[in-house]
Amino acid sequence: MIKAFLLGIRSGLRLWRIGLLAYLLQFLVAFAFGMQVFSVLDSGIGDSLMLDRLGKGFDYSVVYDFLNYNGGAYATLIGQLKWVLIGYFLASTFINGGILKAICDDRLSVTAFFHGGISIFLPFLGMGLFFLLCTLVWSIIIWVPFFSSVFWMLRNLPSEKVLFIFLFLLILLYALGLVVLFSWSVLARIKYLRAGFSVIQSIWRGLRSYFRNLFSITGLVLLFGVVQLLVTAFYWNLDQPGLGSSLGILLSVFILQQVFVIFRVFWRMMVYSGVLGYAKDLTAIQNNDQPLNDSDSSN
Numbered sequence: 467m468i469k470a471f472l473l474g475i476r477s478g479l480r481l482w483r484i485g486l487l488a489y490l491l492q493f494l495v496a497f498a499f500g501m502q503v504f505s506v507l508d509s510g511i512g513d514s515l516m517l518d519r520l521g522k523g524f525d526y527s528v529v530y531d532f533l534n535y536n537g538g539a540y541a542t543l544i545g546q547l548k549w550v551l552i553g554y555f556l557a558s559t560f561i562n563g564g565i566l567k568a569i570c571d572d573r574l575s576v577t578a579f580f581h582g583g584i585s586i587f588l589p590f591l592g593m594g595l596f597f598l599l600c601t602l603v604w605s606i607i608i609w610v611p612f613f614s615s616v617f618w619m620l621r622n623l624p625s626e627k628v629l630f631i632f633l634f635l636l637i638l639l640y641a642l643g644l645v646v647l648f649s650w651s652v653l654a655r656i657k658y659l660r661a662g663f664s665v666i667q668s669i670w671r672g673l674r675s676y677f678r679n680l681f682s683i684t685g686l687v688l689l690f691g692v693v694q695l696l697v698t699a700f701y702w703n704l705d706q707p708g709l710g711s712s713l714g715i716l717l718s719v720f721i722l723q724q725v726f727v728i729f730r731v732f733w734r735m736m737v738y739s740g741v742l743g744y745a746k747d748l749t750a751i752q753n754n755d756q757p758l759n760d761s762d763s764s765n
Contacts, residue, residue: 467686467744474690474740477569478732481739484568484579488561489731493724495557499550555594562655562734563590569738570659589658592665597651604647608640649687650676652741686744690737694730701726 478485560583567582568574612633619629654672657663663671676683704722 467682467689470686470740470744471689473743474736474738477739477743478736481565481569481574481735482732483576484565484574485728485732485735487576487579488565489724489728491557491561492727492731495553499546499553555598556591559591559594560584560587563587565735566655566738567659569735569742570656586659589665590655593651593654593658593669596669597647597654600647601644604640604643608636608643612636645684645687645691646676649683649741652738653683656742682744683741686740687737690733690740694733697726697729697733 563586564579564581564583567586568578571578571582616629619632620626623629650669650673653675654669657672657675658665658668661668661671701722
């Protein structure tokens with residue numbers, strides 16, 4: 467597991483050209499959709515004092531006033547947000563497909579990235595929708611019962627401390643479920659690229675491969691997760707609100723945010739490379755279908 471972790475870091479850094487390209491594409495997509503959202507907000511509150519109040523920090527009263535006096539702009543914003551999410555999902559599918567295809571084929575060129583993103587876009591889109599549905603179902607299973615009974619627990623539990631402990635454990639369980647879904651999705655995509663299965667077969671065999679190496683794969687992904695948590699905590703500590711509004715400070719905050727976004731792109735490539743390296747080390751994903759200690763070779 468440690469070997470795969472270190473291999474993932476080295477391989478992710480080796481793909482720096484593709485990482486920077488993926489960041490640039492993400493930035494352009496986010497900028498395009500962000501300008502649309504900004505135009506809606508500007509038409510609704512651009513001539514009011516709300517923006518000045520927001521400049522001093524987040525203010526719930528601004529949101530309340532916006533919803534009450536700018537209902538039309540709010541409805542337009544929700545409509546725009548729907549297309550923003552769809553566009554982001556499609557762009558993310560293309561970018562992740564290009565990254566993973568380049569890693570699996572060990573081709574580090576920009577051409578390989580674009581070719582991979584285009585050639586496997588539809589299969590990866592289907593996988594993405596499936597795992598998005600799984601995430602939605604998992605979220606409903608965890609959070610709907612909790613929020614349905616939270617007021618009952620507040621009235622009947624001996625203290626709020628019990629509720630907070632329960633919420634903390636629930637968050638850990640939810641996060642662990644997301645780790646499982648993420649690991650499964652990566653293995654399923656690697657199955658599709660390395661073994662040539664159909665989308666449905668790749669999803670199923672990826673699940674089997676994950677459970678046959680449950681602790682190793684989960685530990686590997688959690689190890690990468692700890693790295694991201696540490697970097698995120700460091701970023702939040704630096705990006706403190708209320709530092710002023712001068713051009714130099716705003717530019718510094720913008721650069722810091724972009725560095726963090728770039729790190730997340732490279733982190734994703736490191737995870738992909740680490741999981742793939744672990745699979746290769748075990749002769750796990752081959753054309754004869756021996757995924758991560760799978761003993762069956764039927765297809």
